[in-house]
Structures are given as structure tokens and as C-alpha cells.
Amino acid sequence: MWREPGDYIFLQNPPGLPSIAVCWFVGCLCGSKLVIDWHNYGYSIMGLVHGPNHPLVLLAKWYERFFGRLSHLNLCVTNAMREDLAENWRIRAVTVYDKPASFFKEAPLDLQHRLFMKLGGTHSQFRARLEPEDPATERSAFTERYAGSGLVTRLRERPALLVSSTSWTEDEDFSILLAALEKFEQLILDGHNLPSVVCVITGKGPLREYYSRLIQQKCFQHVQVCTPWLEAEDYPLLLGSADLGVCLHTSSSGLDLPMKVVDMFGCCLPVCAVNFKCLHELVKHEENGLVFEDSEELAAQLQMLFSNFPDPAGKLNQFRKNLRESEQLRWDESWVQTVLPLVMDT
Incomplete structure (x- = not known):
């Protein structure tokens, strides 16, 4: 001074x-x-x-x-x-x-695999469902690395990776996501062609413990939820490895935009976001993501986006392609x- x-x-x-x-x-x-x-x-x-x-x-x-x-x-x-x-x-x-900062970007497969193996050490949701036939092959729930060539590939029957970054406060109604996941679980049980889902919810805040207890009370069979506290360098990698982001931010004033969506878009990660007054200035419905009003609409969007997952010709990949082509500034x-x-x- x-x-x-x-x-x-x-x-x-x-x-x-x-x-x-x-x-x-x-x-x-x-x-x-x-x-x-x-x-x-x-x-x-x-x-x-x-x-x-x-x-x-x-x-x-x-x-x-x-x-x-x-x-x-x-x-x-x-x-x-x-x-x-x-x-x-x-x-x-x-x-x-x-x-978004320059380090928010799509993660190459080898870095994705490394992150999944790291998180698998503390969170069972990232561990392989079946052990590989070759014991020298390293496998996570989503990827595997061949011992000889070191080549990393995605598993054909992998679950969809859903990420929601939340501050666990009153202006983010997490119950919407939880109810949508319950509806999605029921759709799978009813025989719809949908993948299992690993939902990762990051962040900390006053309502985290309350909702963590609610999650533990759910008897999900095809939906797994974990709430890790990530190291700073792992958060961009997670966004760059995910299939879909969900934003529950509604803004106390209705006049600001969620930075978490900006970061997701930097990683070319399509987003489903709860609607509020000025969200259209960031999330373009049916172009880089979808906007929803309640858990019913979110569940329907998850069903549509994950039908025949992973489908290279599906809406989810079209949103990602649009984000890649947008060439947004850093x-x-x-x-x-x-x-x-x-x-x-x-």
C-alpha cells in the first residue's frame, strides 16, 4: 500500500x-x-x-x-x-x-486411466467389475492398459461417468439429482437399454453430510454414487474424463452463471443444467447441453442421452462435437x- x-x-x-x-x-x-x-x-x-x-x-x-x-x-x-x-x-x-483456464481440457486416455486407477484405491466405484484374463493387464471400471504395449482402451461394457460439482448449499437443490438417479435406476430395472452409472459429486459445503446420509440409504443396484474430495490437479482430469456433467446451480440473484459449467465446457463436457433466468447466456439448449426444470425432466434427459451408450452417433457425442468446434477463448x-x-x- x-x-x-x-x-x-x-x-x-x-x-x-x-x-x-x-x-x-x-x-x-x-x-x-x-x-x-x-x-x-x-x-x-x-x-x-x-x-x-x-x-x-x-x-x-x-x-x-x-x-x-x-x-x-x-x-x-x-x-x-x-x-x-x-x-x-x-x-x-x-x-x-x-x-475456463487452459488446464480445463479433454483428458487423453492414458491420463484418464491413471486417474481412475488412483481413485480406485480409495473408492470402489472406480475399480474393475471383472478381473482381466491376463493378470498383467491393468483394469479400472472404465479402462484397461495392456501390459505389453501400454495401450489404453475404454471397456466396451463400461458404466457412464456422470459428474456434478456442487457447493452443497441452499441454492443448489441436490434432491433433484438424487430423485432423477432413482428414476433412472427404475428405468434400468424395467428393461430399458441403458448403462449403469457412476455419479461423482465433488465439492464441500454445509449440506454435504446430510445428503451423504441420504445417498447411503438408497438401495441402488445400477447407480453408484461417490463424493470424493479431489486434489486440485485431479478435478480438471475428472471433468476431462467424464461423459456428462450435471449442474444444480440456480443463483441467489438469478443473474450470475455457474463457473462449474464454464469449466465443464472447457473440457468439452456436455451439461444438463437446472434452468434459471439467464442460464441461456451459457447453456444453449440442444446445442451444448440440455436445460431441465425438475427431476422428471432430468431423468428423461439421462435416458435419452445414455440410450445405446456409448453411441458415437448419439446426441451426447453431438454436443461434445459442438463444444470442440466452438473454439472458445481461454x-x-x-x-x-x-x-x-x-x-x-x-
Whole structure:
């Protein structure tokens, strides 16, 4: 602060209490310009716990609106938020969509196999259902590596790998996914041509233990659910190895987009996402994924996407092909091409 003040102070909001006022004050002392990156509204997140009319929530809303107007540049993550800031807060912002980091990408088969073998050490869902005839062949639930050539191939009768990254909070209704998996299990029992499913749910949060107990009470035969806590470098590999992602994020304000879907798209992983106000700015229904309203619709989508799995001509692979061809920018490229010129003009 005192030795070498920066020309700019970048602040992501939320959290903005008390950071917005502190950064504005420091900027006044040091001659730094304040840039606020609006990812959501802090008061709306507080409202999930206390209710929208709680005095603390109303105070937080006033605080964000008042001090947010003192910034030199405002960035936001959706056009819906840009319009809301302009109409209700009198804050002029520029929409800059989140982009995935460069390490979110499709994982080659050998790295997938290595990840599955690693996770198989602690989670039975990743272990081989049948031992290979050649004891020198290394096999997971999804892949096998031949001892002689080292070649990795996918198993023909492998289960589908479903991934859902969740914060286990009130704005993500995990019960939707759990109910959809129950319906999918029943479809298999009724004789539909569907694969078994390994559903991996990552993340941590206040509701994790509650839902973990619910999962343990289910008597699934063809659906397996595990909730590992992954090392940082393994999470992108998991997304790059999965067949389908599921997003349960609904946004406390209805104006932000789930970063977890951005990361999944970086890995060319198709997504089924629960619908809310501005989701269409990211998930294009029937193009890079599907949007659902409830567990019934999600179960029907899982049935459609996994019919005759793995089908190279199926809808799931078409979504993946569309994602590959979209050639979306990465975070560092977006910074140079989009954000830096805005900052330099401030």
C-alpha cells in the first residue's frame, strides 16, 4: 500500500463487505483506480440464510449499491446483470463472460486411466467389475492398459461417468439429482437399454453430510454414487474424463452463471443444467447441453442421452462435437483481448 501502490485495485464481489469501501478508501489514499468484478450480489447470498427482508440483508444491499457506484470500472458476468446494475443501481458495467483456464481440457486416455486407477484405491466405484484374463493387464471400471504395449482402451461394457460439482448449499437443490438417479435406476430395472452409472459429486459445503446420509440409504443396484474430495490437479482430469456433467446451480440473484459449467465446457463436457433466468447466456439448449426444470425432466434427459451408450452417433457425442468446434477463448486469452483494453481506457 505505501511502498508501491498499484494503478488499479481489482475486487471481485461478492464478497464485498467490507471490501468495497476499504478498497475505495485505499484507492483514494494511493491514487489507485477501483475495478469491481461483479459475479453476484452479496446481499442476495445473505438472503438465502436470513430472508430478503432481514435488516442485515437490506443494509448489505444499500452498502453494495452505494459503494459500488464509486468504482472507476465495473465488469459483470452476464448481460442480465449488466441491465440490472444499470436499471436498479445506476451502475454502468461491461459484460465479460467467464472463461475456463487452459488446464480445463479433454483428458487423453492414458491420463484418464491413471486417474481412475488412483481413485480406485480409495473408492470402489472406480475399480474393475471383472478381473482381466491376463493378470498383467491393468483394469479400472472404465479402462484397461495392456501390459505389453501400454495401450489404453475404454471397456466396451463400461458404466457412464456422470459428474456434478456442487457447493452443497441452499441454492443448489441436490434432491433433484438424487430423485432423477432413482428414476433412472427404475428405468434400468424395467428393461430399458441403458448403462449403469457412476455419479461423482465433488465439492464441500454445509449440506454435504446430510445428503451423504441420504445417498447411503438408497438401495441402488445400477447407480453408484461417490463424493470424493479431489486434489486440485485431479478435478480438471475428472471433468476431462467424464461423459456428462450435471449442474444444480440456480443463483441467489438469478443473474450470475455457474463457473462449474464454464469449466465443464472447457473440457468439452456436455451439461444438463437446472434452468434459471439467464442460464441461456451459457447453456444453449440442444446445442451444448440440455436445460431441465425438475427431476422428471432430468431423468428423461439421462435416458435419452445414455440410450445405446456409448453411441458415437448419439446426441451426447453431438454436443461434445459442438463444444470442440466452438473454439472458445481461454482465460488468459480473454484477459488480453477483452479486459486489458477496458482497463487501459479507464
